[in-house]
Amino acid sequence: MFRKIDDNKALEILINLEEKFGFTHQKYWFPLSETHFKPVVAFNIHKFLKTNLPTKIKEFLQKNYKSIYEISEFECNGSYFRECSSNEIDFAWFSELVLAFEDNEIMIYYSHEGTITFAGEKIIKFIENNFDDIEKILWNNFSLNDSI
Secondary structure: OOEEOOHHHHHHHHHHHHHHHOOOOOOOOOOOOOOOOOOEEEEEHHHHHOOOHHHHHHHHHHHHOOOEEEEEEEEEOOEEEEEEOHHHOOOOOOOOEEEEEOOOOOEEEEOOOOEEEEEOHHHHHHHHHHOOOHHHHEOOOOOHHHHO
16 A cells, blocks of 8 residues: 655655656656666566566565655645555556665656656666566667666
8 A cells, every 4th residue: 555755755765866866856857858877778668568577577676675665746645755565566657657765776767758767777687687678678769778
């Protein structure tokens, strides 16, 4: 069940995301705007959802993260900031949403343009080691070389 994050925790998460990834809640993030953070990989969400990668990533998140912080462009139950567990993640999302993690080592960004972006060495290595056809599901204007 999603839980509202208090204002102090929400501010801490936003500061961490901006410092580490260059993400601010006021604008779009990669691939809709540039980022200097590496590594990142951006997928076409429709192609991504047709693979076994969502299941594998969810298992990775369940194994490695107890708390996940969701930042949405839409208010839900009086808040844009919620805490959830990894089994509550829905990869079929089609508007701006950020998933932040307690160690601040990875980030997942969904966009209204049908993209899902993974950021951080830990998750990028997991994807590369567990999925062979990455090139087939990349976002249109993205090359795997861009992530390195």
